[in-house]
Every structure is written in C-alpha cells, then in structure tokens.
Amino acid sequence: MKEAIVSIKKIEKATHNVLRFTLDKPDEVDFITGQAAEIAVDKDGWRDEAHPFTFTSLPFEDHLEFTIKIYPDHEGVTNELSKLDVGDSLIIKSIFGAINYEGKGTFIAGGAGVTPFISILRNLDEKGELSGNRLIFANSKEKDIINREEFESMLGDDFLNILSQEDVESCAHGRIDTDYLKENITSKDDWFYVCGPEAMMDAVIDALENLGVKKDRIIKEDL
Numbered sequence: 191m192k193e194a195i196v197s198i199k200k201i202e203k204a205t206h207n208v209l210r211f212t213l214d215k216p217d218e219v220d221f222i223t224g225q226a227a228e229i230a231v232d233k234d235g236w237r238d239e240a241h242p243f244t245f246t247s248l249p250f251e252d253h254l255e256f257t258i259k260i261y262p263d264h265e266g267v268t269n270e271l272s273k274l275d276v277g278d279s280l281i282i283k284s285i286f287g288a289i290n291y292e293g294k295g296t297f298i299a300g301g302a303g304v305t306p307f308i309s310i311l312r313n314l315d316e317k318g319e320l321s322g323n324r325l326i327f328a329n330s331k332e333k334d335i336i337n338r339e340e341f342e343s344m345l346g347d348d349f350l351n352i353l354s355q356e357d358v359e360s361c362a363h364g365r366i367d368t369d370y371l372k373e374n375i376t377s378k379d380d381w382f383y384v385c386g387p388e389a390m391m392d393a394v395i396d397a398l399e400n401l402g403v404k405k406d407r408i409i410k411e412d413l
C-alpha cells in the first residue's frame with residue numbers, strides 16, 4: 191500500500207502508561223483483525239522512525255484505533271507519540287500480518303501483548319462467536335490491566351488475570367507456569383494464542399508443551 195497520513199481524532203488513557211489513539215480511516219488502509227502497521231510520527235525528525243503497532247479497531251469501523259504503551263524514559267517513538275495532540279498526524283507506512291485467528295481457544299497475553307487480541311475478540315463478539323474463547327492476561331500490577339472492564343463484560347468468567355507484583359483478590363498472583371495453566375486451560379487440544387514479551391512467551395510455550403499441547407496448536411507473536 192501507499193503511505194497514508196492519518197489525523198488523530200481522540201487520545202485517551204487506557205491505563206496509567208497506555209494511550210488509546212482514535213484516528214481517521216482513509217480508504218487505502220485495509221487490514222484484518224490481528225494485523226499490525228508500521229507507524230511513524232508525522233513530524234520533522236520522526237518520519238523515518240516507523241515502529242510496529244497493532245490495529246485494535248475493527249476493519250469495518252469508520253475509524254482506526256491503536257492502543258500503545260508509552261516508554262517515557264526513553265526518547266523513542268512511543269515517547270514522541272505521547273506528546274501528540276488531536277489534529278496531529280501519524281504516517282501508516284505498511285500493514286503486515288501478525289496473529290491470525292484459527293478457531294476457538296485460549297488467548298494468553300502479557301502486557302501490551304494483548305493488543306492483537308483486542309480486535310480479534312471484539313470481532314468475535316460482534317459476530318456472536320466469542321463463546322468458548324478464554325483470555326488469560328498477565329501483568330505486573332492491577333493498574334496495568336488494559337481494557338479490563340471491556341474484557342470482563344465480553345468474556346465474564348473466561349477472562350482471567352494474573353499479576354506478578356501484586357496480590358489482590360480478583361486476580362491470581364504469580365507468573366503463568368505449568369501448574370497455573372493445568373488449572374486454567376479447558377483442553378490441551380484448543381488453539382493457543384500467545385503474545386507478549388519474549389521471556390514471558392518462552393515460559394508460557396514451555397509450560398503448554400509440558401502439558402502436552404502440540405506445537406502446531408500454538409500461535410505466537412512476540413511484541
């Protein structure tokens with residue numbers, strides 16, 4: 191696709207360090223749920239610094255949405271994104287495949303790794319096909335949980351949280367390991383979608399394989 195310059199319509203806080211950007215949707219921006227785009231800030235000095243971010247809106251909606259974790263201590267793209275206002279623009283340089291939905295299963299996300307699952311789960315919900323899917327979401331603290339209310343309302347008891355650095359009643363405490371998964375997966379023959387930081391993904395995939403999940407049932411993307 192040709193580069194598209196898209197204007198920011200709304201910026202909201204999704205958590206203390208995650209921003210939700212709503213943008214215009216030009217016709218040439220065509221994607222499927224789970225895909226990501228190479229994005230740059232349309233400002234002098236930043237136009238060649240394209241980084242990958244996942245579409246969290248649905249393909250047929252009249253706007254685009256990105257849900258982006260900001261690293262403020264580091265003078266990178268996300269810090270620059272955090273300085274933008276409504277009316278500023280981003281450049282969408284290319285669109286590429288990330289995670290594809292293959293069928294009902296367990297989605298396992300760490301932090302901003304939940305972004306491809308936002309649009310996939312919203313899309314299934316929209317089509318009335320969400321039942322039978324489960325989301326396990328690992329974060330450090332409760333304040334880091336992205337889109338908590340939306341996931342609770344979409345998935346009910348099939349939305350499970352685990353926190354590594356905080357012990358609260360509504361979430362499990364610790365890291366995702368074999369014991370945790372043994373208790374919380376419904377079938378080892380499900381599809382498993384795993385997305386998050388590399389170390390978390392390696393640990394989760396090891397644990398799934400320990401439980402007898404076949405490699406070809408695990409769909410992964412490190413983010």
Ligand SMILES: Cc1cc2nc3c(=O)[nH]c(=O)nc-3n(C[C@H](O)[C@H](O)[C@H](O)COP(=O)(O)OP(=O)(O)OC[C@H]3O[C@@H](n4cnc5c(N)ncnc54)[C@H](O)[C@@H]3O)c2cc1C
Pocket residue numbers: 226241242243244245256257258259260261263264265266267268269288302305306412413
């Ligand atoms: C396919 C794909 C899709 C993605 N989708 C999303 C998404 O939808 N939302 C999202 O939030 N992220 C997403 N990411 C991750 C995102 O691309 C990166 O977080 C982003 O590019 C970081 O850009 P940056 O310039 O701010 O930081 P970079 O310069 O690229 O550095 C980021 C890394 O540096 C570390 N860091 C932080 N501070 C410092 C410091 N002071 N010195 C050195 N290192 C530091 C951070 O831990 C972080 O891991 C995706 C990644 C991929 C591969």
